Amino acid sequence: MLAHMGYGTRSEIRRIVKQGAVKIGDVSVKDSGLQVDPELDMILVDGERVVYREFIYLMLNKPQGVVSATEDSRDRTVLDLLADEYGHFEPFPVGRLDKDTEGLLLLTNDGKLAHNLLSPRKHVPKTYFAEVEGAVGAADIAAFEEGVVLDDGYRTMPAKLVVLKEGDPMARTVAKIELTIMEGKFHQVKRMFQAVGKKVVYLKRISMGPLLLDEHLAEGQYRELTEDELELLKNHSG
Structure with a gap:
């Protein structure tokens, strides 16, 4: 238990027990x-x-330039952002955000919860804010409601597109949107806009199921x- 809670290696813990530093109540532990x-x-x-606690659950506002992985030979990972006190829990990111994508990322060591949140059968919604080159309007809303065909032939599930600002290519202003998808294919949001002839230039995840990104968390x-x-979160994914 002490090793799990980060009090040292097993040999280090044997040493502090021998030194009388560990007690149960008022009684020193000898074994x-x-x-x-x-x-x-x-x-x-x-x-x-x-x-004692078995699991940890961390909400991270992932910055650009950091990869959603537990280790990487070239880039900093999201685990590099955490304090040492969480390392012994061996947390991992629930799903992935692209290296250049910001926003909500859940880190945990609860494999069951992670599996439920990522399972295609659960259809956990994920909402993104994006800035998009090109005018985004009613035709795109309708297309996304139907599901669009990606570059590999996969047709996405229906998605909800909310246009916050249409954008004007002539004036070189980007569209601002929110998009809620029910799945998590590789580069899905970018590829969905690519399918309708537009390009995502900024992407940030703002929610996952009922979990909203805390607006007070800086990148x-x-x-x-x-x-x-x-x-x-547990009720939504259970």
Whole structure:
């Protein structure tokens, strides 16, 4: 349990147990292999109570230039943005955002929740804000409602396109939109606009299921989910 909570390697923990630094209640532990119940036993290390938890759930506002991976030989990953205290939980990103895409990314070590959120059968909606070259209007809304055919022949599920600003190619102003999709194909938002002859120049994910990106999180910042947010997420994906 102490190794899982980041108090050291097994050999380091054996050493601090021998030094008498670990107690259950008022009793010093002599055996580092002692079985404990984290829910019932009050465990202290150097007088500080150990608060056990199995899973962590972090909301990250992913910046551009960082890849959605646990490791990468060339680029910084989203895990490089986290404090060391989370490393021993071995979190991973739930799904992917392109290197140049910003916004909401969930990081966790809860494999069951991640699977449910990503399962095509669950149809968890994801909403993006985008800036698009070209005039976006009613024809695009209708096309996306029908589902568009991507460059590999795949027809997307119906998607909801909201035009915030139409854009004017003559005036060189971009369109601003919000798009909600029910799946997560590779580069899907960019490829959907490509299918209707337009180009995404900026992309940011703003929600995943009931989870909304915290507007107070600057790019690269993160925080743990609140109990209410986690409950909503589990109910939505269960």
